[in-house]
Amino acid sequence: MTQSMTAFARNASTLDGVALTLELRSVNHRYLDLTIRVPEEVRDIEQALRAMLSNKLSRGKVELNIRTQDNSAPEHNSTESVVDLSLNINLVEQLAKASHAIAQHIPNADKINPLEILRWPGVMQAKQIDTRQLQQNVTRCVAQALEEFIATRKREGEKLAAMLLERCDAMEIITAEVGSLIPAILETRKQKILERLAEFKVEHDENRLEQEMVLLAQKMDVTEELDRLGAHLTEVRNVLNNAQPVGRRLDFLMQELNREANTLGSKSVDTASTRASVDLKVLIEQMREQVQNIE
Numbered sequence: 001m002t003q004s005m006t007a008f009a010r011n012a013s014t015l016d017g018v019a020l021t022l023e024l025r026s027v028n029h030r031y032l033d034l035t036i037r038v039p040e041e042v043r044d045i046e047q048a049l050r051a052m053l054s055n056k057l058s059r060g061k062v063e064l065n066i067r068t069q070d071n072s073a074p075e076h077n078s079t080e081s082v083v084d085l086s087l088n089i090n091l092v093e094q095l096a097k098a099s100h101a102i103a104q105h106i107p108n109a110d111k112i113n114p115l116e117i118l119r120w121p122g123v124m125q126a127k128q129i130d131t132r133q134l135q136q137n138v139t140r141c142v143a144q145a146l147e148e149f150i151a152t153r154k155r156e157g158e159k160l161a162a163m164l165l166e167r168c169d170a171m172e173i174i175t176a177e178v179g180s181l182i183p184a185i186l187e188t189r190k191q192k193i194l195e196r197l198a199e200f201k202v203e204h205d206e207n208r209l210e211q212e213m214v215l216l217a218q219k220m221d222v223t224e225e226l227d228r229l230g231a232h233l234t235e236v237r238n239v240l241n242n243a244q245p246v247g248r249r250l251d252f253l254m255q256e257l258n259r260e261a262n263t264l265g266s267k268s269v270d271t272a273s274t275r276a277s278v279d280l281k282v283l284i285e286q287m288r289e290q291v292q293n294i295e
Contacts, residue, residue: 002240003295004156005029005060005247009149011141014071016130020137022066024145028292029061038066038138045135049142056146058245059295066138091122153295160290161240164250167283168233171257174283175226175233178264178276222264222273229260229280247294254288 009024034053038046053062095117103109236253239246261284265277 001154001243002157002161002246003150003153004160004293005153005295006156006293007149007152009145009152011145011148013137013141015133015137017071018134018137019069019071020066020134020141021069022064022138022141022145024062024064024142024149026057026060026062026149029059032057032059033061035061035063036066037064039068041068041131041134042066042138044131045139048139052139052142052146056150057295059247064142066142068134088122091120092117095120157294160294163290164236164240164287167287168236171280171283172230172233174276174279175229178222178273179226181270181272181276222267225260225264225267229257229264232257232260245295247291250291250294251288254284254291257284258288 005026005028007024007026011022013020032054034050036046036049036053038049049064053064096112099112232253236250236257239249239253242249258281261277261280264280265274268274268277
């Protein structure tokens with residue numbers, strides 16, 4: 001199935017007071033270019049996340065941004081809770097007893113400054129996050145976001161495929177018209193030559209005239225170009241039904257279609273066939289622009 005390279009997905013989760021937010025986005029790129037930004041607590045599974053994305057995506061500049069925030073911290077106006085959660089009370093009591101014991105041996109000792117106690121290593125405690133549980137939550141959320149991400153790519157890819165098929169139909173109509181124009185163009189050219197000869201009152205050699213018309217027909221012969229155009233358009237339809245990534249193959253086919261359209265234009269000796277060549281190149285360019293979005 002045809003997939004687009006541009007998509008966006010977002011997922012959020014909260015576990016044990018730790019809020020997790022991740023965003024997955026991608027834009028066009030010739031190859032797969034992964035950029036992953038994760039907090040330090042998730043750094044250990046970065047390679048696993050990279051492998052998860054690489055197994056599902058083949059092209060595009062893909063960015064995965066993960067943010068975490070500890071929402072379990074108490075409000076600032078709840079002093080008692082702050083102490084319970086942020087201070088190592090046992091250590092504070094030990095330091096207070098030790099300081100009191102030392103003060104017994106020092107005359108006129110100053111009172112203990114609480115700020116000095118706070119500076120002691122280990123007195124202030126930050127809440128320990130369960131890293132393993134957080135990493136499991138991240139992996140689960142990334143998998144969910146990736147599923148939504150791929151679904152978005154497929155929906156947009158279906159629209160792109162429909163647009164390409166419409167252009168293929170239009171090009172097939174034009175190539176069929178060009179094929180039917182050739183006999184009429186030759187007959188018109190022959191009549192013009194006869195009219196000019198009659199205008200100058202010159203007798204013409206019928207055999208020579210036929211030879212000239214044969215040479216002109218050979219010069220205007222675009223049967224091979226039309227056949228190759230038809231074959232390329234058939235291949236575009238086949239590729240669009242392929243389950244594998246098809247962007248690079250389609251890009252190559254656009255080059256081949258453009259080559260045949262240019263050759264068709266170079267052999268043109270009539271405004272109708274020239275116009276057909278221009279119309280073909282316009283349609284091919286429209287297709288080429290959209291192919292750049294396909295994985």
